Amino acid sequence: MTNTTDSTPRRTPLHEVHAELGASFTDFAGWSMPVRYDSELAEHRAVRETAGQFDLSHMGEIELTGPQAADALDYAMVGKLSAVQVGRARYTMVCDVDGGILDDLVVYRLAEQHYLVVANAGNAALIADELRARASGFDTEVTDRSAETALIAVQGPASAAIVAGATGAELSGLRYYASMPATVDGDEVLLARTGYTGEDGFELFVPAGAAVRVWRRLADAGAAHGLKPAGLACRDSLRLEAGMPLYGNELGTGTTPFHANLGRLVKFDKPGDFVGRAALEKCGEPDRVLVGLRGNGRRAPRHGYRLLHGDHEVGEVTSGALSPTLGHPIAMAFVPPELTEPGTALSADIRGRAEPVEVVSLPFYQRPSSSKG
Structure with missing residues (x-):
């Protein structure tokens, strides 16, 4: 490898x-x-x-072990990983000091003093380095197991x-x-x-x-x-x-968890400081919010396409495709808060032609409840 x-x-x-x-x-x-x-x-x-x-x-796997592994993760990430029970996992984020998202990831608690952090492929080395740096003041060992x-x-x-x-x-x-x-x-x-x-x-x-x-x-x-x-x-x-964000499309250093409707991941009630806390506490209402879009016909708005409200550009599509399951175009995009209400009519500039799209709630698809684990 x-x-x-x-x-x-x-x-x-x-x-x-x-x-x-x-x-x-x-x-x-x-x-x-x-x-x-x-x-x-x-x-x-x-x-x-x-x-x-x-x-x-291609994903990254990074282990934290030792008496203060939980405390190190609480400081390094926006979530309260010390509250995760052994055998359980949690979706969370690593932010920079300005509150921008460095990666979204899953953390597994394998034992009382043993965690496994799974990072996105493009961010694996960065996250390993960040965790080493952020854990330096704690009694824990950070080991990159990716290879x-x-x-x-x-x-x-x-x-x-x-x-x-x-x-x-x-x-x-x-x-x-x-x-x-x-x-x-x-x-x-x-x-x-x-x-x-x-x-x-x-x-x-x-x-x-x-x-x-x-x-x-x-x-x-x-x-x-x-x-x-x-x-x-x-x-x-x-x-x-499934309405799941992709790092590099919906998530990045230019967005905070609040922009992506993931403010619930930020645990201000955990003890002590964490990287990005001060900036995230000052966020207030975000100037743009992630929404779902539904189109008609067969032409799907794609990543980077302009989003219009009347003649005014109001956002940019982050991900889009013709949904194989639903049979119509779907997309995600950031829009101003006043345009987030489901049913809001917008249009996407698809190769020079304005195609109507409608704001809808996420996710687009949910599996039948009988099959949920």
Whole structure:
């Protein structure tokens, strides 16, 4: 998993498996990743109807251990990670001193003094460095495990049956945003009920040397359930339908959690200071707020397209696509607070033509309640 030159994309431990499966690759955050295998539409539908299998080994995994690991994370992040119970996980953010978002991430508490932080691929090195710096005054050790860890996800209505078949684990008691140790044919893994698709699903943290074995065992367990390998293209359309923000699109240093309707993640009631606290306390009402948009027809507004209210430009689309599940264009964008009411009529400049869009509530898609974990 090391670079040969600065310009050569890194390969995950599963690269050759993807090549065997006929994947098309793209350079994503410095990694050579499968963007699709055959049809991204078929992969998208598989996740919504049966299950899809993803390689997420480009993500960063950083461990904090020691007596003050919880205190260090409370200082480093906007959330109250000391309140997370062992075996549970929390979605949170790392902000800079000005309140801008450096990354959104998931933190797992594996033991009383042991946390696992999972960062986005493009921010993994930055977050590892930031955590080392921010934890320097605490009795904790920060260890970047990214190079030795592979991450495989199985997402979709059939995911529980597939993962149970591969691990032999009893999953009915594993709640959403919880984790447990498990084995796959003798290989030890951390099994988490988490994901980025809007479906029930699981993520398996696997030693890099076991990645191919675990991938193939999951594929075998999923064969009877319609499991398909799935690439980054459908992962993006799935997360957009679920109204989940993407770092670099909806999130970045120019936005705070309040801009992205994620102010609930900022825990001002936790003891002590945290990086960005003073700036976030002064935020007040944000000058722009993230909303969902629904379009008509087949032309979808894309990232960077201008958003208009009458003849006035009022924002910019952050993500957009023709929704495979819903059959109409969907998008997310930042608009002034007075234009956030569902039903507000706007238009998107799609290649010089103003196409009508309507503000709608997020998420665009929610899985049936009967399938929720």
